[in-house]
Amino acid sequence: MKFISTENMRSLVSMPEAITAMRSIFGELSSGKSIMPVRSVSTFGEMMLLYKPSYSPINNYAAVKLLTQVESNPTRGLPMIQGLVFLMDSTNGNLLAMMDGKFITALRTGAASGLATEVLSRPDSTIAAIFGAGVQGATQLEAVCAVRPIKKAYIFDLNAKAAEAYAQQQSEKLGIHVYVAESLDVLREADVICTATGARAPLFQASQLKPNVHINAIGSFRPHMQELPPEWVSSAKIYVDHVESCLAETGDLLIPISKGLMTRQHILGEIGEVVNGTLDGRMSPNEKTLFKSVGVAVQDLAAAALVYEKALAQGCGTEVTL
Numbered sequence: 001m002k003f004i005s006t007e008n009m010r011s012l013v014s015m016p017e018a019i020t021a022m023r024s025i026f027g028e029l030s031s032g033k034s035i036m037p038v039r040s041v042s043t044f045g046e047m048m049l050l051y052k053p054s055y056s057p058i059n060n061y062a063a064v065k066l067l068t069q070v071e072s073n074p075t076r077g078l079p080m081i082q083g084l085v086f087l088m089d090s091t092n093g094n095l096l097a098m099m100d101g102k103f104i105t106a107l108r109t110g111a112a113s114g115l116a117t118e119v120l121s122r123p124d125s126t127i128a129a130i131f132g133a134g135v136q137g138a139t140q141l142e143a144v145c146a147v148r149p150i151k152k153a154y155i156f157d158l159n160a161k162a163a164e165a166y167a168q169q170q171s172e173k174l175g176i177h178v179y180v181a182e183s184l185d186v187l188r189e190a191d192v193i194c195t196a197t198g199a200r201a202p203l204f205q206a207s208q209l210k211p212n213v214h215i216n217a218i219g220s221f222r223p224h225m226q227e228l229p230p231e232w233v234s235s236a237k238i239y240v241d242h243v244e245s246c247l248a249e250t251g252d253l254l255i256p257i258s259k260g261l262m263t264r265q266h267i268l269g270e271i272g273e274v275v276n277g278t279l280d281g282r283m284s285p286n287e288k289t290l291f292k293s294v295g296v297a298v299q300d301l302a303a304a305a306l307v308y309e310k311a312l313a314q315g316c317g318t319e320v321t322l
């Protein structure tokens with residue numbers, strides 16, 4: 001089995017490659033080719049333990065991601081999400097690779113929003129706004145910049161120091177102007193918004209947005225978690241990563257449904273259906289579009305397989321014998 005370090009992964013895989021990998025796996029998922037039981041979440045004290053298995057018949061890969069999430073970890077100077085991904089050969093059960101689950105999660109979550117931005121946002125989108133200057137917030141902006149000619153971005157975070165550090169690091173890394181947002185008024189400028197926080201109430205009001213904005217909302221993955229105003233959600237064209245998982249897990253859809261503002265039928269379908277050409281994406285520059293993701297196991301499989309294949313090709317990683 002190969003152990004592939006986070007440092008190796010950083011140099012092996014680019015965001016555009018990860019977006020391409022998400023394109024194929026979401027297409028497979030929506031056409032019923034890959035198998036993905038709904039994930040199991042156990043709560044042990046303050047820690048949540050997530051177990052996410054998946055299988056893709058295309059290259060005979062199986063994967064499992066084990067993640068821990070402790071919401072107060074940032075106050076201890078620790079990452080909220082930690083874990084491991086194991087990649088296996090489904091023909092013989094061999095363990096092929098083991099890698100950092102935190103890196104894979106950030107890569108594939110960013111790449112999914114990149115894919116959604118590519119198929120749903122206006123091609124002339126130049127201004128982005130990101131909520132959450134954390135681990136996901138960084139790959140969200142990187143992915144949006146990979147598919148749209150973004151020149152300027154605003155970062156919102158409750159933690160002013162985190163926002164300042166993000167603005168400096170992402171400006172340097174991406175070669176665009178990233179500003180710490182002083183007020184929600186700047187949202188009027190944003191063509192693409194990504195929400196990547198643990199918020200439990202809407203981060204802004206519908207009236208503060210551009211009428212034809214595209215939003216990638218990735219933060220809410222429990223029924224009590226909410227980042228978006230329900231009246232905006234019910235008036236947008238809604239696409240998701242996986243219908244069943246989103247309807248089981250996210251307050252961003254369950255709250256507007258429980259308030260009677262919309263029904264399940266309001267969700268147009270999955271991003272994989274758009275990729276497969278069985279569902280229309282954005283049809284005009286005037287529409288408002290939402291990609292809501294809770295994160296699904298096949299994304300981890302696709303990202304891990306991409307990393308593994310590139311590591312094999314470039315002779316990277318350390319062979320580990322159990």
Ligand SMILES: NC(=O)c1ccc[n+]([C@@H]2O[C@H](COP(=O)([O-])OP(=O)(O)OC[C@H]3O[C@@H](n4cnc5c(N)ncnc54)[C@H](O)[C@@H]3O)[C@@H](O)[C@H]2O)c1
Pocket residue numbers: 074080081105109131132133134135136137156157158159162196197198199200203217218219220221293294295296
């Ligand atoms: N959809 C997916 O596939 C997916 C994948 C990974 C993580 N997530 C979720 O995304 C969220 C962010 O994860 P992360 O790993 O980046 O966490 P993180 O702790 O690294 O960053 C979160 C940031 O959001 C900020 N924040 C929290 N509440 C806020 C608010 N109301 N307004 C503005 N900023 C606020 C925090 O200060 C922090 O800087 C979590 O809820 C996580 O569960 C979703």
